[in-house]
Each structure stands twice: as C-alpha cells, then as structure tokens.
Amino acid sequence: MTSYIEIQRIEKSKIATVDFDNLPFGSVYSDHMLECNFKDGTWQKPVIKPFAPISLDPSAKIFHYGQSIFEGMKAYKDDSENTLLFRPLDNWKRLNKSAERLMIPEIPEEIFMEGLKTLLKVDSDWIPRNPGSSLYIRPFMFATGTGFHASPANEYKFIIATAPSGAYFAGKVKVLIEEKYARAANGGVGYAKAGGNYAAQFYPTQLAIEKGYNQVVWTDDNTHQFIEEAGAMNIFVRINNTLITSPTSDRILDGITRKSILQIAEDEGIKTEVRKISVGEVVKAAKEGCLLEMFGAGTAAVISPITGFGYQENDYELPVLEESFASQLKKKITDIQTNKIEDPYGWRVIV
Ligand code: PLP
Ligand code: COI
Numbered sequence: 001m002t003s004y005i006e007i008q009r010i011e012k013s014k015i016a017t018v019d020f021d022n023l024p025f026g027s028v029y030s031d032h033m034l035e036c037n038f039k040d041g042t043w044q045k046p047v048i049k050p051f052a053p054i055s056l057d058p059s060a061k062i063f064h065y066g067q068s069i070f071e072g073m074k075a076y077k078d079d080s081e082n083t084l085l086f087r088p089l090d091n092w093k094r095l096n097k098s099a100e101r102l103m104i105p106e107i108p109e110e111i112f113m114e115g116l117k118t119l120l121k122v123d124s125d126w127i128p129r130n131p132g133s134s135l136y137i138r139p140f141m142f143a144t145g146t147g148f149h150a151s152p153a154n155e156y157k158f159i160i161a162t163a164p165s166g167a168y169f170a171g172k173v174k175v176l177i178e179e180k181y182a183r184a185a186n187g188g189v190g191y192a193k194a195g196g197n198y199a200a201q202f203y204p205t206q207l208a209i210e211k212g213y214n215q216v217v218w219t220d221d222n223t224h225q226f227i228e229e230a231g232a233m234n235i236f237v238r239i240n241n242t243l244i245t246s247p248t249s250d251r252i253l254d255g256i257t258r259k260s261i262l263q264i265a266e267d268e269g270i271k272t273e274v275r276k277i278s279v280g281e282v283v284k285a286a287k288e289g290c291l292l293e294m295f296g297a298g299t300a301a302v303i304s305p306i307t308g309f310g311y312q313e314n315d316y317e318l319p320v321l322e323e324s325f326a327s328q329l330k331k332k333i334t335d336i337q338t339n340k341i342e343d344p345y346g347w348r349v350i351v
Contacts, residue, residue, distance in 0.1 A: 005034075005118050010050040015125055023133050023166035025300065030126040030135070030162045034115045037144070038105050038156040046115045048122055051161060059146040061153040067143035068195035069098035072299045074134040075120055075162075075351070077127045078339035083120050083351035086337045088113065090256045095139060098192035103152040104141050111158065112139065117351045119160055128164045136165040136300065168232070168300040169214070175230060176213040177279055177311040178204060182221030183228070183251070190251035201231050213310055215296070219279060221251065227277045233296030233304065234258035237277055238325055239285045240292065244273045257297040257333070263345065264332050270325060279311060286316040294318060295326040303330040
C-alpha cells in the first residue's frame, strides 16, 4: 500500500525554524500533507506533498453549502522513538459517520490509515518529544466540485495536515452555561464533526468571552435545562464522588476521550453515571459545596479542569482539589497514549 502512495518531498525542511519548547496549538505546520481527490465516482491515488496552499474554483461547493468535515487526533513519541496513535480507527469511523450525514463520499480505511501512517513516517521528526506536546493531526474532507446549484458536489478533497502542538488552553477555563443559543438540534448535525457546527458557536462564544468566560457549555436546544457539551470538548461533572457525563445523542459528539475516560474511571473504581445532567442539579450542588469538579475532555483539550461557571448572572467557583479525578484520569490516559504504562484496552497503535 505504501508504494501506492506517491511521495513528493519538500526541498528544504522548515523544522529548524520551529521552537519545540514553546509550541502553540495548531498554528505551526509540518513539512508535508497527504492529499487525495475524489472524482469520477472514486478516490484517486493519495499523494504526500509539501504543505502548501490549495487552489479552488470560486464556485466550489464548500464555499456555498458548507460540505466540510474534519477529525482531530494526536501522535506521540515514546522513549524508544516509536510513533504512537490513540484509537485511530475510531476517528476513521467517525469521519465516515460525518461524511454520511453531509453527503460526502466515505474515505476507505486504507487511504486513511496507510496515508496517515506514511505521512507520520515522512514527518517523524516533527512529532514533539517534550511531555505535554504532541503532533496534532487534522484529517479533513470538503467539496471541491463546482456549481451554485444547492446539491452535493461531485468532487471532494481529503487532506491530512499536521501541527506540532502544545496545550489547547493557555490558562484557566471558566465557562458560561448557555441559556439562549444552541449548538445543535434534534435531527441535526451536532453528532458530526461538521465545520459549520463550529462556525455556529463562534458568535455565542464571543458574547461569553466579552463577559469574561472562555467557553460556552451548551445546553439542550429545546429547554436549555440540561448540560450537553462544550465547544470542543465533552463535559464531565463530579458531584460528591460520582463522575457524571451526558449520554451522546444526535446533538452531541461521541468523543473518543469521553468514552476512554468512562472506561478508565470505572476500572479505577470511580463511580460513573451516564445520564442527563440538569443545570439545576449542578447549581444546587455548587451551592451546597458538593460540586467538586467539572472538566472538559477532548483530543485537543485532553482533560481541562473548569475553574468556575456562570449561570443566570451568577458565578460559581469550583474548589481547588489536591487530588482530583481530572488529574488522576489525565495521568492515566496520557500514560497510556505515550506508552508509559501498559495499555490493557488495545487503544495504542504503533505506527
Ligand atoms: N465535542 C466536540 C464538539 C468536539 O469538537 C470534540 C473534539 O473533537 C469533542 C467533543 C471531543 O472528542 P474527542 O475526544 O473524540 O476528541
Ligand atoms: C479536537 O479535540 O481534536 C477537536 O477537533 C477540537 C477542535 C475544534 C480544536
């Protein structure tokens, strides 16, 4: 398969210009990207080529009708210089679930997996070695086919680009529980990683930022009474010693970090519940002092503790714990991801 992927190498690597000790998130890009085009009803030969701008027709349907989906993954290096991925097939499956919903042709497993592994071999030096950093991987697909007719395109592009990255959040994460806007609706595309889901969040998030918060916690579109997820993370709430997260639905992204945390927590003897969480319950627990933790979970954010939340013009602080579920679970999941401990689940994949 590898020989079936064409490799066009960059003339001069940019790697010497990158400060690996001070990596931003997702804004410094590795030398190469994988590109594969869909046309004449089939995916064409994948090519690994220098990371560079792409040229599109102004009538490409991505610009007009938003057929665009993506994934987020990370690659790590262990102490023996192995390149590691975490549950990559789950990302491939989810990309195709998103593809189905957005009428984008599904990408075959071989192109996704062999393309990704070959790209990681070509850009192996770009995978950060410092703890807390990783190579963020962004596979994405979008409509390149043209026409102003509001119907699915007949041509698409699949790209995998990568970015050596540090932490997603620079500082504390203070959230606002949303009472007016909705990120997703029943029967909609909330469960898909569609670009438009993120665009729709920017305005309410900006309003929250202006009020002094970093992120919005989305509530259900119908009643705004139940906590669903955050901008780029699933949400966990700890009330006393029970860790609770909402069930996934067609409004919520089925996060790979979320389901891994649920599994690890259960195996660590932490009581977990997957059920609807009402805002009223969270506010009451905060007032009574038994809301011990809230955190977001996602590939980019890993596990990001929430320091406080706002709701109906009131602010609620979360306690600072010496031993939190967030730090216990973060250590366990990152130790599995980076090959520091055994992986009893078979989640780690060596490239
Ligand atoms: N929810 C949303 C809206 C996201 O964008 C993400 C990030 O991918 C997540 C949850 C977490 O998903 P995962 O753990 O698979 O990265
Ligand atoms: C990820 O966690 O990988 C995501 O895709 C979130 C992204 C919006 C930064």
